[in-house]
Amino acid sequence: MAAVLQAQVQEQAFDPAALHRSLKVADCGAVVEFTGYVRGGEGSAAVTTLELEHYPGMTERSLQLILEDAAARWPLLAATVVHRVGRLAPGEPIVWVGVGAAHRGEAFAACDFIMDFLKTRAPFWKKEHGPAGSAWVEARSSDDERAARWQPPQGSSR
């Protein structure tokens, strides 16, 4: 059975309870969810607004490809990713990834994998605004290192 995959990019807030319910397909035994929030920082790094720019079209496409990669690596029942764009305040949710599977091993691995590739492949860019001014967030090498943990699936030449 093909996994139910959903990728959404939107300005408005999302409803984790409804997203969770949509993952509970078939004889689902395990759901793993990740929610990422805007952090407020402190002192000279304080953030009052986080601005999220993206590349409409490529964003949705890259999220869908990441979900398809995950579903090809693990026997998933369902996987959803929702990413917000526009202006967000500290404490607001930015991103939600949920995975439903028969067993927890694949649900944990796939959720972690989807976040790693979202962070390093999906065309989103963050700009922080605060009392000390505005600055684009720099890409972190730790994100590249996390993404590099995932070897290509067996039998794949990618």
Place this chain on the structure above:
Amino acid sequence: MAAVLQAQVQEQAFDPAALHRSLKVADCGAVVEFTGYVRGGEGSAAVTTLELEHYPGMTERSLQLILEDAAARWPLLAATVVHRVGRLAPGEPIVWVGVGAAHRGEAFAACDFIMDFLKTRAPFWKKEHGPAGSAWVEARSSDDERAARWQPPQGSSR
């Protein structure tokens, strides 16, 4: 800052949205949640009721110790585990584990760790009832193998 740790054992259903909110302390950037559901099985393995027995007192204590172990290994802001006991139907949630942290790496690792030790250390026992009769669920060696992935924390002699 000490992590906010909560362990609950109860017959009634739980409210994931309220549990999630209780994890969002301080400047939380990442929440990872696991929800385990009763699976219905098929054919001769069909399950109509899952019965969960536990060891009152030791159960709460062992869950609390698992949370403390996780908080000693990773810089967590909050971690909660809720496990149900009594009689449950297929599709009902059995267990919920949520972890809040500044960054996603530690939230994913700690949530996965807590589930592995809950599965192998906390005194719960499942009995399946179905058209083919009733049977205690056997412990799975795959759960022991998952728990063995976690080495003692550096500097610990345990």
Place this chain on the structure above:
Amino acid sequence: MLRLLFFARVREQLGCDRLEVPWSADAATVEKLLSHLQQRGPQWQAALGQPNLLIAVNQCVAEPADLLREGDEVAFFPPVTGG
């Protein structure tokens, strides 16, 4: 007195969920108590003779050589299967 508790399959096999026995100097370790209990009859031999049996003393998993003291709570159960 020792307060003995039996759970899950062990409880069902014994038809017993709790039992009080006097503490005695010749059954003052986990393994000695266990062999005393196994002598209560074939059901006890079967239920408590399983190689994967777990024993907790005062709610902590115990080793065979651990000492027992007056008033201890000793629980016998199969491998756990929660989650």
Place this chain on the structure above:
Amino acid sequence: MLRLLFFARVREQLGCDRLEVPWSADAATVEKLLSHLQQRGPQWQAALGQPNLLIAVNQCVAEPADLLREGDEVAFFPPVTGG
């Protein structure tokens, strides 16, 4: 025509979010287009000369030697930072 798009820091440095340029045989690969664009002035040299610049052709990340065809959409952007 090639439809060029610029995002985030690159967009700000250029003061430009999109541009149409004619397709030409002498700028028919990603790297040739890039060096043509860098010749538009110092701002273009700076914004498009960054070593970590990413380029996508028709919404897929491209390599320098990739061919460009009439009508392609070519996007220029810094490393991504979503999530």
